[in-house]
Amino acid sequence: MYYNGIYHFFYQYNPKGAVWGNIVWGHAVSKDLINWEPIEPAIYPSKHYDINGAWSGSATILPNNKPIILYTGLDSNSIETQNYAVPANLSDPYLRRWIKPGNNPLIDPENEGGVNASSFRDPSTAWRLNGRWRVLVGSNRNRRGIAYLYESRDFIHWTKAKDPLHSAPNTGMWECPDFYPVSLSGKEGLDPSDHGKHVKHVLKVSLDVTRYDYYTVGTYLTDEDKYVPDNTSVDGCAGLRYDYGNFYASKTFFDPAKRRRILWGWVNESDSTEDDVKKGWAGIQAIPRRVWLDPNKRQLRQWPIRELNSLRGKNVQLSHQELKTGHHIEIKGITAAQADIDVSFYIPTLDKAEPFNPNWKNAEDLCANKGSKVEGGVGPFGLFTLASKNLEEYTAVFFRVFKSSKNHVVLLCSDARSSSLRDGLYKPAFAGFVDVDLADKKLSLRSLIDHSVVESFGGGGKTCITSRVYPTLAVLDNAHLYAFNNGDQTITIKNLNAWSMNKPQMN
Structure with a gap:
């Protein structure tokens, strides 16, 4: 997230060890995306709806220049709820402290008919269309990967759309969905809400079954709130990948200061858990990459930030x-x-x-x-x-x-x-x-x-x-x-x- 001249990097972090568990939102700040200062975690599990973990999510900058985080919380019954947090003090340039308002959770799957409550996570960055905010939540039902679409006028009261933005059979759980526009020409990045004839859209999902990230290039049918991949893109394991190696749970954001879209990706360890415990840490982030649509209109290009x-x-x-x-x-x-x-x-x-x-x-x-x-x-x-x-x-x-x-x-x-x-x-x-x-x-x-x-x-x-x-x-x-x-x-x-x-x- 870029806010008032500072880049904020939020990440899944276990402050108690080098293995999965005790997940909080780590937080680091930077002025150039290269040199970073870690500060105190932004979100800890502390409420009934996230007591077993503050899982992944996304940040959105609202029109009044107020940042807001949507994230998945895991409750004591392993129900995955969608919640929000806001800065406690907007005058703090580092946004060190975040609070969870009392009207959480915003989206409870137990109130949503037909939703798999134990596979319902990772809300995307929001975009705005016709006065309504939209956000995706990844899911899985009978091995069909699903990007559920939710709408809201005020970012607080969310309603599930009649149909998902997109889904595909035999692809399993769709983690960390990311949906964004890319320009048909040039390398300039676009705000998440941009749409029209001058853009294509990209839908990225992280497939839990393979632990790789896949994306399609296609068209966002705004009148129907549907995404349709081009005939040169396919869903699932045969599809395009950001990275054909050790790269997962990626996330892009729009950098308004330099008009570019930046991609982050998690690079996990390839040694044993015992090795990780011994060295005291596990997992890194890849170098941030600029992404844009290739002139052939069939795929993305990526390059390390300058x-x-x-x-x-x-x-x-x-x-x-x-x-x-x-x-x-x-x-x-x-x-x-x-x-x-x-x-x-x-x-x-x-x-x-x-x-x-x-x-x-x-x-x-x-x-x-x-x-x-x-x-x-x-x-x-x-x-x-x-x-x-x-x-x-x-x-x-x-x-x-x-x-x-x-x-x-x-x-x-x-x-x-x-x-x-x-x-x-x-x-x-x-x-x-x-x-x-x-x-x-x-x-x-x-x-x-x-x-x-x-x-x-x-x-x-x-x-x-x-x-x-x-x-x-x-x-x-x-x-x-x-x-x-x-x-x-x-x-x-x-x-x-x-x-x-x-x-x-x-x-």
């Missing part, structure tokens, strides 16, 4: 560097354990691209079968991140190019299977296809590396993958960064910029 560049330190560059088959070169002169790498690869010819089997629907399976060590025609080529000196450990972020009957198919992988010598870790080969035109024979990749996290953006942010890794050798000054090519076709690093990254202020 404020991240303020952390850049020493820079090294490469240009017109050939990578022959089986070769790798080290990118020296930066702190490879904490770095920002932006590289453009040039493919002299696509003639050697392997044929693409149309039965290869699952990018993750394809990456697992054709990893960074499996020689191909065009690729694999890319980066060995968080690598030990002799490559006993590394997280490979790379492309492979295939030839289908009509065009070329580009696969982006973030393969953590060799990321650590430790046993007992979740080390998947994450992957996604990149919808990119190879007419210029170029592919771009940006990777942000931060000790145990590798966030990668392929094709200018068309496909993004976040990996969580725990190397034992490739740590601190013993981490290395390499560019590699294990394909038959020689690849050229057209341009590479790499920066050491400094630490932000976190307290």
Whole structure:
């Protein structure tokens, strides 16, 4: 939330340990989305309707410039209610203290016919249409994912619409629904209430069954209060994802100061609960990303916010560097354990691209079968991140190019299977296809590396993958960064910029 010159970040937090439970609303403030000051939690479980947890929700700025939070509370009977909180003192620039008015809960599922009271949570940011506020609440009934729509004139008295905004069978619980407009042209973000012929709408849901975030691009039929995905978007597990890696329970907000929409996502741990308890913390947020509609109108693009560049330190560059088959070169002169790498690869010819089997629907399976060590025609080529000196450990972020009957198919992988010598870790080969035109024979990749996290953006942010890794050798000054090519076709690093990254202020 942006309010009077300050960014507010609210998050699910257990102040008593590094495991799930005792959930409150953590609160941190910032002037630039990079350097943060944690302050006291905004909401604690304290009332009968939230005594077992103050769960996720959203903030909305009302027209009189008053912020309000909607959140899910869990009562002693495991009923999920929707409640609100408001700042105790609007003159406090940090909005440190929030109060729960006495007319909570605002929405009680036991008063709503047909609603699954134990799967009814995560109210969205509200938008306004024809004098009425609207908000979504995620739910599930008989494995049908549902985004219930509620309406209110005063933000206090809410009525469930006759029909959900959208639902889909066999998708399970829809957590953390997010609904917002995107401009048909340009990168500028829009207020949640914008609508009309100049916009598309995006509906994102977090699928509890897979623990991934999926979105569709479509049309908001305002006369009917219905959302209809375009025929290029599908609901459920076959749909588009913000991030094809470790990224869940995401949330966007409109930044009115810079006219942009910002995406936050939760990056969970990939080690054991015992490990989390030992280190005393679990879970991080990905780098904030700007999101906008791709010119093809079929998907979103994402890119790290430009404020991240303020952390850049020493820079090294490469240009017109050939990578022959089986070769790798080290990118020296930066702190490879904490770095920002932006590289453009040039493919002299696509003639050697392997044929693409149309039965290869699952990018993750394809990456697992054709990893960074499996020689191909065009690729694999890319980066060995968080690598030990002799490559006993590394997280490979790379492309492979295939030839289908009509065009070329580009696969982006973030393969953590060799990321650590430790046993007992979740080390998947994450992957996604990149919808990119190879007419210029170029592919771009940006990777942000931060000790145990590798966030990668392929094709200018068309496909993004976040990996969580725990190397034992490739740590601190013993981490290395390499560019590699294990394909038959020689690849050229057209341009590479790499920066050491400094630490932000976190307290």
